[in-house]
Amino acid sequence: MGLAGYLIVAAILFALGIACTVARKNVIYVLMGIELILNAANLNLVAFSRFVGGLDGQIFAIFSIILAAAEAAVALAIVLNVFGLFDSIRPDDPDLMKE
Amino acid sequence: MLSDYAPLLLLLALAAAFVVGNLVISEVLGRPKPGVGKKTVYECGMPIRGTARARFSVHYYLLALLFILFDVEAAFLLPWAAHAEELGKAGLVAMGGFAVVLVVGLLYVMRKKALEWDR
Amino acid sequence: MELLFFLLFAGLAIAGAVATVWMRYVVHSAFALMGTFLGVAGLYVLLGADFLAITQILIYVGGILVLILFGIMLTPPDRTERNAKRVIGFSASLVAIALFLAVQIGSVVRWAEKSNLEAPKATAAPIGRELLRPDGYLIPFELVSVVLLVALIGSVFIARRRKAVRVDDSSTAAILAERGTLQQKAGA
Numbered sequence: 001m002g003l004a005g006y007l008i009v010a011a012i013l014f015a016l017g018i019a020c021t022v023a024r025k026n027v028i029y030v031l032m033g034i035e036l037i038l039n040a041a042n043l044n045l046v047a048f049s050r051f052v053g054g055l056d057g058q059i060f061a062i063f064s065i066i067l068a069a070a071e072a073a074v075a076l077a078i079v080l081n082v083f084g085l086f087d088s089i090r091p092d093d094p095d096l097m098k099e
Numbered sequence: 100m101l102s103d104y105a106p107l108l109l110l111l112a113l114a115a116a117f118v119v120g121n122l123v124i125s126e127v128l129g130r131p132k133p134g135v136g137k138k139t140v141y142e143c144g145m146p147i148r149g150t151a152r153a154r155f156s157v158h159y160y161l162l163a164l165l166f167i168l169f170d171v172e173a174a175f176l177l178p179w180a181a182h183a184e185e186l187g188k189a190g191l192v193a194m195g196g197f198a199v200v201l202v203v204g205l206l207y208v209m210r211k212k213a214l215e216w217d218r
Numbered sequence: 219m220e221l222l223f224f225l226l227f228a229g230l231a232i233a234g235a236v237a238t239v240w241m242r243y244v245v246h247s248a249f250a251l252m253g254t255f256l257g258v259a260g261l262y263v264l265l266g267a268d269f270l271a272i273t274q275i276l277i278y279v280g281g282i283l284v285l286i287l288f289g290i291m292l293t294p295p296d297r298t299e300r301n302a303k304r305v306i307g308f309s310a311s312l313v314a315i316a317l318f319l320a321v322q323i324g325s326v327v328r329w330a331e332k333s334n335l336e337a338p339k340a341t342a343a344p345i346g347r348e349l350l351r352p353d354g355y356l357i358p359f360e361l362v363s364v365v366l367l368v369a370l371i372g373s374v375f376i377a378r379r380r381k382a383v384r385v386d387d388s389s390t391a392a393i394l395a396e397r398g399t400l401q402q403k404a405g406a
Contacts, residue, residue, distance in 0.1 A: 026296050028248075049265075050267070159292070175349075178269060178342050
């Protein structure tokens with residue numbers, strides 16, 4: 001299966017990640033959609049690294065995975081704080097700064 | 100190189116077959132013995148009170164958070180540890196710097212008593 | 219043979235992603251996400267990135283997924299998911315996905331001829347060497363340790379226990395009290 005197959009799978013995962021972030025009224029889905037998007041990007045990187053040569057794509061993907069872990073940790077801490085204050089998980093609810 | 104994974108694939112297939120096989124065999128060969136108590140939720144033998152939703156303490160989250168950040172450090176230690184000798188002193192210094200920065204983080208966590216559950 | 223495994227892992231990844239978006243309960247979506255992570259790890263193995271596949275399972279399934287499950291456990295359940303709005307949101311997303319995929323596949327077809335066909339080798343040792351070479355990726359590697367330290371300190375600080383919820387602004391406190399969601403959390 002050539003490069004195109006992996007790129008198509010990555011594109012589908014990316015689009016589903018965006019759908020998950022946008023179309024569900026739950027902040028946990030936003031986090032899961034972001035992880036799907038990051039996975040799609042990593043798959044792209046590794047596919048190009050394999051088919052065009054070099055190890056750089058895999059190292060980039062390793063750094064991306066590590067930083068995704070750090071970002072998930074901080075994002076969850078913020079979610080627990082903010083959405084615990086409003087006692088809700090809908091992303092629309094913290095709207096105190098709206099006019 | 101992909102054929103090196105054949106034993107791993109065999110192991111996965113055997114594990115899956117074992118699990119599925121046991122479930123199927125017990126379903127097919129076992130005699131059905133329905134009882135009223137078997138379909139209810141188990142709460143240590145007591146009658147059920149309230150919902151499953153309880154106030155969980157934030158210490159569970161802190162535990163998962165610290166686990167993931169040090170797991171990430173372990174994932175970076177793996178490629179160095181696999182070939183530490185051929186990476187030599189320079190590799191040890193570089194990896195040591197990385198580990199020292201995260202040890203500072205561990206000292207912060209211990210100082211802030213984030214891992215103690217009694218408070 | 220390789221095509222069969224590619225279809226298997228790609229199918230697992232995509233089915234997991236679809237299930238993540240579609241499932242009714244958050245916990246089911248989280249486990250479907252685990253299926254996606256495992257499928258992507260399998261694709262990494264097919265691409266010859268064996269160390270990356272192990273790291274993916276270790277960190278994504280063993281770390282981030284656990285973190286998401288803890289988040290589901292610690293946040294209040296959603297009681298007001300209305301079905302009609304969900305259908306509109308999904309249809310809009312599907313239209314967006316179709317357009318996006320059309321653009322992607324159109325641009326991907328140009329790359330179809332590029333294929334470096336040498337067999338992949340084991341990658342843990344070369345990656346270790348690359349990461350620690352001074353003219354390789356040593357500086358990003360040390361910077362990542364600082365990023366992890368910052369994430370550690372920041373998250374522990376944000377998630378620390380407090381005596382009571384400190385709402386600094388009196389008008390904010392008034393609005394939250396009126397909504398009935400201002401909670402006084404008793405300290406230890």
